[in-house]
Amino acid sequence: MKYSGQTYALSYDPLDQQINFNGIFRLAGDEEVANVFAYLTTIHDAVQGTLRLSFRRLRYINAEGMRTLSLFVAFARGRNSLQLLKVVASGVLAWSVKLLPNLSNLWERVEFSIYDQNFYESQQLIEDTAFIPLLRNQTRVLWPQERLLFQHHGLKRGMRVADICCGCGDVPLLLARELNPSFVVGVDHSEAAISYARTLQAEFGVHNTEFQRGDATALMLDDHSFDFVSCRLSLQIFSRPEQILRELLRITRPGGRIYVTGEDYDLIVAHPEAAAVRHTYERTAALAADLGIDLRNGRKLYGMLNDARLENIRVDQLVVDTSNTPRDDFAAMIEQWRNFAAFSVGKSLNLNDEEHEQLLAGYDAHLRTIQRPNGYTTWTTLVCSGQKPPST
Amino acid sequence: MEIGIFAEADMASAFSFGIALPSLDLQRQWGRCNLLANYVAEYVAYQFPQREWAENLISTVTNEFLEAIALLAPPQSELFIRCFQLPTTLELELEHSLRPDLVTVYTSFLAELAGSLDEADYFALLTSTDRPAVAFNQFGLAMLVHDFSARIAARLDPQTRRICVRVSLPTGEIAA
Numbered sequence: 001m002k003y004s005g006q007t008y009a010l011s012y013d014p015l016d017q018q019i020n021f022n023g024i025f026r027l028a029g030d031e032e033v034a035n036v037f038a039y040l041t042t043i044h045d046a047v048q049g050t051l052r053l054s055f056r057r058l059r060y061i062n063a064e065g066m067r068t069l070s071l072f073v074a075f076a077r078g079r080n081s082l083q084l085l086k087v088v089a090s091g092v093l094a095w096s097v098k099l100l101p102n103l104s105n106l107w108e109r110v111e112f113s114i115y116d117q118n119f120y121e122s123q124q125l126i127e128d129t130a131f132i133p134l135l136r137n138q139t140r141v142l143w144p145q146e147r148l149l150f151q152h153h154g155l156k157r158g159m160r161v162a163d164i165c166c167g168c169g170d171v172p173l174l175l176a177r178e179l180n181p182s183f184v185v186g187v188d189h190s191e192a193a194i195s196y197a198r199t200l201q202a203e204f205g206v207h208n209t210e211f212q213r214g215d216a217t218a219l220m221l222d223d224h225s226f227d228f229v230s231c232r233l234s235l236q237i238f239s240r241p242e243q244i245l246r247e248l249l250r251i252t253r254p255g256g257r258i259y260v261t262g263e264d265y266d267l268i269v270a271h272p273e274a275a276a277v278r279h280t281y282e283r284t285a286a287l288a289a290d291l292g293i294d295l296r297n298g299r300k301l302y303g304m305l306n307d308a309r310l311e312n313i314r315v316d317q318l319v320v321d322t323s324n325t326p327r328d329d330f331a332a333m334i335e336q337w338r339n340f341a342a343f344s345v346g347k348s349l350n351l352n353d354e355e356h357e358q359l360l361a362g363y364d365a366h367l368r369t370i371q372r373p374n375g376y377t378t379w380t381t382l383v384c385s386g387q388k389p390p391s392t
Numbered sequence: 393m394e395i396g397i398f399a400e401a402d403m404a405s406a407f408s409f410g411i412a413l414p415s416l417d418l419q420r421q422w423g424r425c426n427l428l429a430n431y432v433a434e435y436v437a438y439q440f441p442q443r444e445w446a447e448n449l450i451s452t453v454t455n456e457f458l459e460a461i462a463l464l465a466p467p468q469s470e471l472f473i474r475c476f477q478l479p480t481t482l483e484l485e486l487e488h489s490l491r492p493d494l495v496t497v498y499t500s501f502l503a504e505l506a507g508s509l510d511e512a513d514y515f516a517l518l519t520s521t522d523r524p525a526v527a528f529n530q531f532g533l534a535m536l537v538h539d540f541s542a543r544i545a546a547r548l549d550p551q552t553r554r555i556c557v558r559v560s561l562p563t564g565e566i567a568a
């Protein structure tokens with residue numbers, strides 16, 4: 001069941017017993033208020049238990065919109081049939097954080113929550129400024145090869161490109177600078193990362209790029225509006241990556257391509273000190289799993305794209321090693337990994353001193369391998385893309 | 393007549409923004425309140441590090457005033473919008489004429505807002521089943537004071553019935 005106004009759409013999802021508010025809900029007059037109210041109350045009367053009102057994708061509301069919601073709460077209170085009315089706001093939309101809590105004062109069964117505070121386990125760690133140098137170092141070693149892979153996977157001059165979970169923005173900016181797309185948008189949920197991206201954009205002097213703070217599971221981007229949509233090294237942090245994939249699909253035009261990359265810690269090899277290095281990455285993957293991060297998700301990407309009915313799927317391994325990458329750059333990245341694993345992750349999992357020391361020692365072994373003139377080591381990521389069927 | 397305290401414009405403001413238009417534009421096509429609010433917000437929020445947050449706030453505040461003005465202003469009158477920054481606030485200024493029958497209700501409502509808004513009054517407006525009997529969105533303006541920590545000041549020239557309303561938003565709110 002749907003109700004649309006000029007600038008907004010309300011839709012009901014019976015699976016979640018949830019009414020989704022999308023767009024700009026600035027209501028104009030009595031008639032519109034009455035229509036929306038009738039829509040809401042009709043759904044209300046068909047629901048038992050908990051009804052959710054989700055404002056995750058509602059960009060704006062006006063006073064009449066708020067008053068309509070308050071009338072609806074009064075109606076529900078009068079009917080007294082719901083157990084709970086859950087009001088779900090988004091932490092990136094100022095209005096929703098400031099206005100919606102007022103509804104809880106109108107009826108004790110209204111429960112207000114902000115869905116994207118602590119919405120994945122590792123959020124505090126990943127959305128921190130301290131994480132940015134790690135991403136920058138990764139990009140430094142990946143870009144020379146990934147630049148070519150982007151082209152090989154279908155990114156062409158003049159395309160409209162979206163990079164979802166873009167982190168600190170370096171990759172969208174490099175794309176814009178070097179591969180001549182017509183427009184690139186980078187979206188990330190981290191305030192720190194987006195602010196960094198904007199500074200970097202000014203430094204790069206790139207104009208056809210925009211950054212948005214937003215949520216990959218509820219993007220404020222139009223359907224079918226991009227030719228090429230990427231999501232790099234990010235699906236591993238989500239417990240339900242297919243939710244993100246659904247959004248990537250939605251914003252891709254029919255015939256456009258979706259490009260995702262992932263990790264595989266089993267593919268990190270080193271010599272000498274093979275055993276110490278292997279043990280370290282197994283340990284890191286296990287710790288990450290405790291935080292809901294899957295550091296072996298790369299091998300699952302093919303199946304995910306296939307399940308999503310993408311066509312012409314292409315997979316590549318991007319192998320960064322000590323022969324194709326400057327050793328100092330490789331080492332700088334591993335040092336960031338070491339600190340992130342031992343200090344950020346370690347601290348949040350309360351590792352004891354012994355475990356902490358072991359982890360540090362393992363990364364130090366890896367660093368020694370890299371610095372040895374005869375040492376050899378790899379970091380492999382999986383690059384996978386598919387085409388959205390032209391007919392959808 | 394003066395309500396609240398007006399701060400002077402600061403030369404050091406990171407930007408200064410001004411735009412003039414006939415009130416009639418908003419009255420003919422009410423959807424323009426939304427367009428204009430979003431435009432002002434996009435322009436003004438540009439230099440804030442937390443741009444989305446700032447934009448969302450500024451658009452919400454501006455929109456409520458534009459909707460009010462669409463109802464309060466006589467059709468053949470000019471509306472000026474200005475915006476600038478002070479060290480601790482963002483100042484939005486709206487200057488326009490008032491319909492003769494609304495001068496008293498509007499100014500006394502603004503005076504109420506500029507004083508201290510009662511919690512009970514706020515919730516009475518939020519939950520009122522009818523649109524306000526007087527012809528402007530009182531709840532919208534109350535919302536800005538109650539939920540966005542906006543401070544309001546106004547200057548009225550009783551002769552010309554032109555009013556200049558100043559909305560001050562604490563920078564702390566914008567960089568929340």
Ligand SMILES: C[S@@+](CC[C@H](N)C(=O)[O-])C[C@H]1O[C@@H](n2cnc3c(N)ncnc32)[C@H](O)[C@@H]1O
Nearest residue numbers: 135165166167188189190214215216232233234
């Ligand atoms: C491991 S980083 C990868 C960043 C970037 N793609 C890169 O490779 O440099 C994962 C990113 O996903 C972002 N993120 C996490 N959850 C998100 C969400 N729901 N919506 C948008 N971004 C999200 C994090 O803020 C972080 O920047």
